[in-house]
Amino acid sequence: MHDTQLPTYKPKDFATDQDVRWCPGCGDYAILKAVQKTLPTLGRRKEDYVFVSGIGCAARFPYYMDTYGLHSIHGRAPAFATGIKLANPALDVWLVSGDGDLLSIGGNHTMHTMRRNVDINILLLNNRIYGLTKGQYSPTSEFGKKTKSTPVGSPDYPVNPLSWAIGGGCTFVARSIDIDVLHLEKVMARAAAHRGTSFVEVYQDCNIYNHQTWFYASQKKTRPDSTIQLEPGKPMIFGADSDKGLQMDGTRLKVVELGNGVSESDLLLHDETDRGLAFMLTQLSFPEFPEPLGIIYASTEQETYDHVVHEQIRQAIEMDGKGDLHKLLHEGETWVVEDD
Amino acid sequence: MSTDTDTAHRHVDTKPVDAVAIRFCGDSGDGMQLTGGLFTNTAALFGNDIATYPDFPAEIRAPRGTTFGVSGFQVQFASTDIFTPGDAVNALVAMNPAGFKTNIMDVEPGGIVIVNEDEFNKANFKKCGYEASYDPLDDDELNRRYQIVRVPMTRLTRESLTDAGMGAKDVDRCRNMYALGIVCWLYDRPLDPTIRFLDNFFGKKKDKPEVAAANIKALKAGFFFGETAELFPVRYQVARARLNPGKYRKISGNEATALGFVTAAAKANKQLVYASYPITPASEVLHTLSRLKRYGVTTFQAEDEISAVCAAIGASFAGQLALTGTSGPGLALKGEGIGLAVMLEVPLVVIDVQRAGPSTGMPTKTEQADLLMALWGRPGESPCIVVAPRSPSDCFDMAIEAFRLAVRYMCPVIYLSDGYIANGAEPWLLPDLDAIEPIQIEHPSETNNPDGTFLPYKRDPETLARPWAIPGTEGLEHRLGGLEKEADTGNVSYDPENHDQMVRTRAAKVLKAADIIPLLEVRGPESGDALLLGWGGTYGTITTAGDELREAGHSVSTAHLQYLNPFPKNLPDVLGRFKTIIIPEINLGQLLKVIRAEYLIDAVGINEMRGKMFRIADLVEKTLQIIGR
Numbered sequence: 001m002h003d004t005q006l007p008t009y010k011p012k013d014f015a016t017d018q019d020v021r022w023c024p025g026c027g028d029y030a031i032l033k034a035v036q037k038t039l040p041t042l043g044r045r046k047e048d049y050v051f052v053s054g055i056g057c058a059a060r061f062p063y064y065m066d067t068y069g070l071h072s073i074h075g076r077a078p079a080f081a082t083g084i085k086l087a088n089p090a091l092d093v094w095l096v097s098g099d100g101d102l103l104s105i106g107g108n109h110t111m112h113t114m115r116r117n118v119d120i121n122i123l124l125l126n127n128r129i130y131g132l133t134k135g136q137y138s139p140t141s142e143f144g145k146k147t148k149s150t151p152v153g154s155p156d157y158p159v160n161p162l163s164w165a166i167g168g169g170c171t172f173v174a175r176s177i178d179i180d181v182l183h184l185e186k187v188m189a190r191a192a193a194h195r196g197t198s199f200v201e202v203y204q205d206c207n208i209y210n211h212q213t214w215f216y217a218s219q220k221k222t223r224p225d226s227t228i229q230l231e232p233g234k235p236m237i238f239g240a241d242s243d244k245g246l247q248m249d250g251t252r253l254k255v256v257e258l259g260n261g262v263s264e265s266d267l268l269l270h271d272e273t274d275r276g277l278a279f280m281l282t283q284l285s286f287p288e289f290p291e292p293l294g295i296i297y298a299s300t301e302q303e304t305y306d307h308v309v310h311e312q313i314r315q316a317i318e319m320d321g322k323g324d325l326h327k328l329l330h331e332g333e334t335w336v337v338e339d340d
Numbered sequence: 341m342s343t344d345t346d347t348a349h350r351h352v353d354t355k356p357v358d359a360v361a362i363r364f365c366g367d368s369g370d371g372m373q374l375t376g377g378l379f380t381n382t383a384a385l386f387g388n389d390i391a392t393y394p395d396f397p398a399e400i401r402a403p404r405g406t407t408f409g410v411s412g413f414q415v416q417f418a419s420t421d422i423f424t425p426g427d428a429v430n431a432l433v434a435m436n437p438a439g440f441k442t443n444i445m446d447v448e449p450g451g452i453v454i455v456n457e458d459e460f461n462k463a464n465f466k467k468c469g470y471e472a473s474y475d476p477l478d479d480d481e482l483n484r485r486y487q488i489v490r491v492p493m494t495r496l497t498r499e500s501l502t503d504a505g506m507g508a509k510d511v512d513r514c515r516n517m518y519a520l521g522i523v524c525w526l527y528d529r530p531l532d533p534t535i536r537f538l539d540n541f542f543g544k545k546k547d548k549p550e551v552a553a554a555n556i557k558a559l560k561a562g563f564f565f566g567e568t569a570e571l572f573p574v575r576y577q578v579a580r581a582r583l584n585p586g587k588y589r590k591i592s593g594n595e596a597t598a599l600g601f602v603t604a605a606a607k608a609n610k611q612l613v614y615a616s617y618p619i620t621p622a623s624e625v626l627h628t629l630s631r632l633k634r635y636g637v638t639t640f641q642a643e644d645e646i647s648a649v650c651a652a653i654g655a656s657f658a659g660q661l662a663l664t665g666t667s668g669p670g671l672a673l674k675g676e677g678i679g680l681a682v683m684l685e686v687p688l689v690v691i692d693v694q695r696a697g698p699s700t701g702m703p704t705k706t707e708q709a710d711l712l713m714a715l716w717g718r719p720g721e722s723p724c725i726v727v728a729p730r731s732p733s734d735c736f737d738m739a740i741e742a743f744r745l746a747v748r749y750m751c752p753v754i755y756l757s758d759g760y761i762a763n764g765a766e767p768w769l770l771p772d773l774d775a776i777e778p779i780q781i782e783h784p785s786e787t788n789n790p791d792g793t794f795l796p797y798k799r800d801p802e803t804l805a806r807p808w809a810i811p812g813t814e815g816l817e818h819r820l821g822g823l824e825k826e827a828d829t830g831n832v833s834y835d836p837e838n839h840d841q842m843v844r845t846r847a848a849k850v851l852k853a854a855d856i857i858p859l860l861e862v863r864g865p866e867s868g869d870a871l872l873l874g875w876g877g878t879y880g881t882i883t884t885a886g887d888e889l890r891e892a893g894h895s896v897s898t899a900h901l902q903y904l905n906p907f908p909k910n911l912p913d914v915l916g917r918f919k920t921i922i923i924p925e926i927n928l929g930q931l932l933k934v935i936r937a938e939y940l941i942d943a944v945g946i947n948e949m950r951g952k953m954f955r956i957a958d959l960v961e962k963t964l965q966i967i968g969r
Contacts, residue, residue, distance in 0.1 A: 083654025
């Protein structure tokens, strides 16, 4: 199919001629930019990318990417993505959608895609609100949140997307934040390189219906104390003066201050391949704990779904040869009626 | 292996008959489906025309001896061309009182009823709801009405297998072969095909030669019992049928559906991607296709019906032949996805093996009540092509047809099978694969706009189809979505005129399919008093009813629609040539509504929803009432 060597792409090669219609100041702009900057670095051909989305503000994403794209129906993007990989596993499929789409109406498909380990990349743009339908609470909204549909406060406890992903068997789980394009690019490049389902939660600001919901984690002033940047094999340090860290206390994590007999070597080291640790990290929430950013879990032990499916086909052909349709139709007991 | 079953020790007259309908019934664990299937094979291999109707209980293993655990299998075999498993049962084999109770009313007056006398005891009467003091075998009325033949099958099977070295339970499981042996004697059918099967299945496949030997022994014992016991004054013989010459196999609708779609993929030079969620009575299609990996088939058992249709659409977008399959409740769930396929204008085939509804309804029973849902059960104006196979073997042809239309017109095609033809079987004249036209698919590799851009919604003027450009093709990157499209560019558009035009274009495109679908054929005179118009699985019954009415001198023709949207071009012309249009359907009158609305014809319906096929006699009688004879 490809007769030439890989062209050198620039971010603008991935932009379409369509006007981007998100609200001015929406966090989605930065995420779009980060994606358009990341793709040229991945060494894939533009025509091999497929962006898939469901419904919602975030789901407009494919219209702004000059790749193949499918803006589907509410909640079902993971199923479309699975079908695309079944039909052509060589394609590089990215699924971009919001918290309502992927965790509420589409929760079922998200979960099953993760456990199958379909080789796709999922970007969850989490703004903890329904934007496109104008401001109802979402599955990630806080308990008690007052919105148009919950005038006296939401009675739902929120879903924790990353715990959910770890529990659902996802093989790559990470978190980033809309305003930090460099961090986003780094995380996305890792997600792209992962074989299997990669799930990246992006804290995204909806400046119309849920402005500042992530400000504690995104603003320069508060970010160092409210988040922790995970690095594989490195001690878990955070804080504006890098003076705090995470330690195991029995079966739980605790925050400790460095100094007074506590040194870096006493801190927990991050191990991306430890599912149990990963689950504990996903449970950390501000203000009791810093919230982890970066790659929380990455395992390459499990084969991808699309690989297994196509391997079964390959093996069936290797064992018994390519199917002969004539023989198949003539299987079983047959009889001949003579011309009389 | 051969048996010496041809030498009769006792002279019994043999009476030639044209057709016989036999029903085997018993507990769901009694092996009635196997017994019926083996008798069917025997008759088919002998050269009879056959048609079968398995009637499963809903429960996998209902409590033994209860009426809701009764499993039945009816086969009609004939020396003439037949279209149905038969109305009235000529011979019933009842392995227990529950089977007797639930099936006896379908036996023709004077019909043969062979019962396993050993099971007719007080405990079993109670289980199936007879009064403990009532033994139906002693009922004078029933004995006057039917030839009840009592055979102590349990005891005789045990006696014939005393030295088989098997436990009592295993010995008793051979009773169905004993019964089959009796029936093979009574209808003068050879035992060889059954012996061959038992040897292969139990002896080779399951590696239990002792089970094979015991079953064969029971089969022969039953046969010799028929011969020596003097219970039957006469044997019956059904001569070979004059079928079209060629090679045949027996096929059920679901098998033919699976094979048809595999063939379609081969003819299109594509992989078949089948995404489905298990549902009765469609699951067998998934089972069959999942075994055919070597034939270019990828199957996906999705987490639900919605995922199945969406994965299929994804596969279609990515360039393979995409198929999803379900029954009525699943079609309802797939509605939004199918609507998206209408909007994306990608080829997709949706199998709906209809069952009795609404809601869960009666999953193992048949109905035709999803037609209007197939035609209109989606939000907005979202027309689909709708086709319906009319018999088990026709499923093969219509499956190929469904994909031919889907890829030519870039739209979803709904394929309406039903439980009756899905599970029923008939002889299938094996097709010449080379004679099946290839399915032409062209994926563009070049842009289609002078300015060098690609227009994903630029249409072929003849078919109105848009180009099927697939991911991986350099320079044709484009976005599809559920939002309304601007003509040509496919960009999102809220322009009022554009929307009006796009809605009309999608509808016009589907109607274009009438250009290539075959014209409706009339069986019987081209004009007359009445036309019986049907669709789907009622073909055999309506056709037989029509033939009987004409034989009795009535001016009644029949026609059967395999294409429900669009209709064949000559349909209005055909309808106009008959004084009365009668539409028998297993629903409350769905095709009837469409015909009345579309053609302003005062058509009349014959409607029944019993979870079963019409009885031919009922159709004949109701038709006569309608035409006033």
